[in-house]
Amino acid sequence: xxxxxxxxxxxxxxxxxARLGRMSAAADELAVTHGAVSRQIRHLEEVLGVPLFAGSKxxxxxxxxxxxxxxxxxxxxxRMDAAVRACVDADGATLDVSCLSTFLMRWLIPRLxxxxxxxxxxxxxxxxxxxxxxxxxxxxxxxxxxxxxxxxATPPATLxxxxxxxxxxxxxxxxxxxxxxxxxxxxxxxVLHTKTRRNAWAMWSAAANLPPPxxxxxxxxxxxxxxxxxAALAGLGVCVAPWHLVADDVRSGRLxxxxxxxxxxxxxxxxxxxxxxxxxxxxxWLAEEAAAIAAAPQAFPPPADLPNS
Amino acid sequence: xxxxxxxxxxxxxxxxxARLGRMSAAADELAVTHGAVSRQIRHLEEVLGVPLFAGSKxxxxxxxxxxxxxxxxxxxxxRMDAAVRACVDADGATLDVSCLSTFLMRWLIPRLxxxxxxxxxxxxxxxxxxxxxxxxxxxxxxxxxxxxxxxxATPPATLxxxxxxxxxxxxxxxxxxxxxxxxxxxxxxxVLHTKTRRNAWAMWSAAANLPPPxxxxxxxxxxxxxxxxxAALAGLGVCVAPWHLVADDVRSGRLxxxxxxxxxxxxxxxxxxxxxxxxxxxxxWLAEEAAAIAAAPQAFPPPADLPNS
DNA sequence: TTCATTCTGTGAGTTTACCGCACATAGGAT
DNA sequence: ATCCTATGTGCGGTAAACTCACAGAATGAA
Numbered sequence: 001x002x003x004x005x006x007x008x009x010x011x012x013x014x015x016x017x018a019r020l021g022r023m024s025a026a027a028d029e030l031a032v033t034h035g036a037v038s039r040q041i042r043h044l045e046e047v048l049g050v051p052l053f054a055g056s057k058x059x060x061x062x063x064x065x066x067x068x069x070x071x072x073x074x075x076x077x078x079r080m081d082a083a084v085r086a087c088v089d090a091d092g093a094t095l096d097v098s099c100l101s102t103f104l105m106r107w108l109i110p111r112l113x114x115x116x117x118x119x120x121x122x123x124x125x126x127x128x129x130x131x132x133x134x135x136x137x138x139x140x141x142x143x144x145x146x147x148x149x150x151x152x153a154t155p156p157a158t159l160x161x162x163x164x165x166x167x168x169x170x171x172x173x174x175x176x177x178x179x180x181x182x183x184x185x186x187x188x189x190x191v192l193h194t195k196t197r198r199n200a201w202a203m204w205s206a207a208a209n210l211p212p213p214x215x216x217x218x219x220x221x222x223x224x225x226x227x228x229x230x231a232a233l234a235g236l237g238v239c240v241a242p243w244h245l246v247a248d249d250v251r252s253g254r255l256x257x258x259x260x261x262x263x264x265x266x267x268x269x270x271x272x273x274x275x276x277x278x279x280x281x282x283x284x285w286l287a288e289e290a291a292a293i294a295a296a297p298q299a300f301p302p303p304a305d306l307p308n309s
Numbered sequence: 310x311x312x313x314x315x316x317x318x319x320x321x322x323x324x325x326x327a328r329l330g331r332m333s334a335a336a337d338e339l340a341v342t343h344g345a346v347s348r349q350i351r352h353l354e355e356v357l358g359v360p361l362f363a364g365s366k367x368x369x370x371x372x373x374x375x376x377x378x379x380x381x382x383x384x385x386x387x388r389m390d391a392a393v394r395a396c397v398d399a400d401g402a403t404l405d406v407s408c409l410s411t412f413l414m415r416w417l418i419p420r421l422x423x424x425x426x427x428x429x430x431x432x433x434x435x436x437x438x439x440x441x442x443x444x445x446x447x448x449x450x451x452x453x454x455x456x457x458x459x460x461x462a463t464p465p466a467t468l469x470x471x472x473x474x475x476x477x478x479x480x481x482x483x484x485x486x487x488x489x490x491x492x493x494x495x496x497x498x499x500v501l502h503t504k505t506r507r508n509a510w511a512m513w514s515a516a517a518n519l520p521p522p523x524x525x526x527x528x529x530x531x532x533x534x535x536x537x538x539x540a541a542l543a544g545l546g547v548c549v550a551p552w553h554l555v556a557d558d559v560r561s562g563r564l565x566x567x568x569x570x571x572x573x574x575x576x577x578x579x580x581x582x583x584x585x586x587x588x589x590x591x592x593x594w595l596a597e598e599a600a601a602i603a604a605a606p607q608a609f610p611p612p613a614d615l616p617n618s
Numbered sequence: 619t620t621c622a623t624t625c626t627g628t629g630a631g632t633t634t635a636c637c638g639c640a641c642a643t644a645g646g647a648t
Numbered sequence: 649a650t651c652c653t654a655t656g657t658g659c660g661g662t663a664a665a666c667t668c669a670c671a672g673a674a675t676g677a678a
Contacts, residue, residue, distance in 0.1 A: 002338065002445045003390040008317035009665075011389060024625060029311060036666050038626060043664095047448075048396060049403030049434055057626045058674040065401050072392020076385040080320060081312040083381020087357060090374050094358030125358055136311045139356075318636080333654060345637050347655060366655045367645040 006047045013040035014052060015073040018062055031137065088139070089276040094123040097282070099144040101128035102225040103268070106245045108144070115285045122278050130196065135271055141279050144286075147267040157275065159283050161268040161290040165243035166204040167261035171235035175256055186258065190237030191219040194228045200240040207262035244268070247293045315356045322349035323361060324382040327371055340446065397448070398585040403432040406591070408453040410437035411534040412577070415554045417453070424594045431587050439505065444580055450588050453595075456576040466584065468592050470577040470599035474552035475513040476570035480544035484565055495567065499546035500528040503537045509549040516571035553577070556602045 005011070016026035017037055027034040045052050052066035062070065087093065099108055104126060112124065127140070135143050135156050146164070170189055191213045194200060205212040213219075220237065222228045229246065232239045233254060241255075242264075249255040270286050272279050314320070325335035326346055336343040354361050361375035371379065396402065408417055413435060421433065442452050444465050455473070479498055500522045503509060514521040522528075529546065531537045538555065541548045542563060550564075551573075558564040579595050581588050 003386060004446065004448045005321075005386070005390055005393060006448075007664085008321060011393075012314075012317060022625075032665090033667060034626070035628080035668080038628085039665075042627085048393070049405060049432070050396060050399065050401050056674055057672075058624065060626075063401065065396050065399050068399055069392050069396040072388050072395070076387075076389035076392065077312060077314070078385075079381050079388065080385035081314055083378050083385065084314060084320075084357070086381065087359060087374050087378040090359065090377055092359050092372065092374050096358060123358070137313065139313045139315075316635085331654075341636085342638055343655065344639080344657075347657085348636080351656085365645055366643075367653070369655075 006044055010040040010044040011073055013037045014044050015077055017041060018066055018070040019074055089274060091121060091277060094125040095278045095282055096125045096140045097142045098127050098129045098140045101130050103144060104128050105226055111289050119281050135273055141272060142282055143271045147269045156271045156273050159270040159287060161270060161286060162244060164264045164266040165261035166207060166240050166264045167257050168238050168259050169232055169241045169246050169255040169257045170238040171233060172256050174235045186238050191217050192228050192231050192237040192239035193219055193221040194225045195221055195223050197225060203264045204240045207264055244293050315353055319349040319353040320382055322346045323353050324386055326350060327375055327379040328383055400430060400586060403434040404587045404591055405434045405449045406451045407436050407438045407442045407449045410439050412453060413437050414535055420598050428590050444582055450581060451591055452580045456578045465580045465582050468579040468596060470579060470595060471553060473573045473575040474570035475549050475573045476566050477547050477568050478541055478550045478555050478564040478566045479547040480542060481565050483544045495547050500526050501537050501540050501546040501548035502528055502530040503534045504530055504532050506534060512573045513549045516573055553602050
């Protein structure tokens, strides 16, 4: 006897609302508006020909029919969810990674060829996401982000990659001849800012215990950190950059960091929900790569008055 | 941990295709085209990041991932289906009845008040359906139809209501004074036909062993049997009518049936899939009502040459 | 009581998912 | 070789589903 299921989306909306007791809560869980849930449930009631919720509009309660319907649906959805999880945990499925966009472009992608070479069977799918990603809702295997508020009720597994170290960098062509100790005078240089991280200079100055640059100095603001770094490389001015994003450039001499780097307080972390072979391999590789660039020249003795007047 | 299910419709399409082994079969089951199933599965593969079918296009086979996904989905959908069935079987739900439209209007609806009075807790929802209704696919509790091809592999439970008895009827005002034996001369009357049942006169003439009306006679064709009956009642001519639809009119004298009625071979039946309290009550009531009108005057001696020249 | 808050119901308008159609493509069978 | 069967896909249309904004109704606090 064939199945005769009503709209699956309506069933899902009802299941969430019935389980949580409120349509608004279901709307949150399903990432839709309460109106959408309300309509879906009404539609389901019409199709089935039986009221599922009753009582006051502000505090609806399940009817007998609703109570009869709920457990089977919850069970059914749970089983389907388990099946999907098992499927995407299999080795053949891609490894989905969410990552801060600048980190993605300047750190992860340049190194990823090594992971691919070592793990030819694992297909990595990258996605740039600069706003907070809800690891409970989105289907990512690993999320690389900065640890700001470790307040989640059930915190996901977390691998600390490294603490962010900030320091001013600029192209060598822009700087006057460095003094014998390697320091250079940054004061005359234009200052580069980034719209999405306006507190970069302030964070650095607090961490380095040095005054921020004079607001009166020539400055340019870019939409994206990636542009700012490119601008610094192109010799447009000096910007505050995280060590891990410029380590290769500093080591190769494409950028100079005359003031060294200081911890900003941010910590880069990789988070995951389910440990499987793919996730383990990737996180292990991340840890290796992170360790390889960990030695930031934070001990570099900065000239006392360099960055500002 | 919240669920992270991909599109439910895509999951359903995959489940059907994987279970049946062919996308076309899934398309049949889901009552969509094969293209729709193909797209849904491709979409699912993209979202999950894992191929589910492989092999030749003409004979796709499940991948390991697909095999891992299928049983959980089947189980989940089955549980949901069971929950929905239990819910609609509950007393609070409506009783959904599909019915041939003329039968609905001229037989079921006029009698339904008695069912409602006797079963105030059961809400009947009627739907007219003149083409064949697949009781396995549509969500009806009872389907009233004519038994034509009892060839279904797993025939549903069936209640025979009565055999169809056909006979010519006309309004008394249209007929000349009847002869002493109650017969009347139908020959001069216009003949009423129905588009959806053009074989009515032929069926009757075969059953009654009388010649069909002369095609040269004045005739009118109506779109729907209901109109034809109304036309006969209004004195527009003579039509072949099933006894159960005109019994009340004949008994009250609004229609005359000078030739009596003869079995057409069609049998009216009620079918259902799941027996529950509502279905039982309704079918029992149907049987009662059917029995109450069963006595068609088929023994009425027709004049040998009445209907035709 | 009265007001503020919270939650659901709903009309209007918009987006998007989904589907059908028609054709292309590709194995497998006779 | 040719037919048959089954899936892949571009295009276009439609209905489902959603958002928005507002209304209505119950709860709790002042």
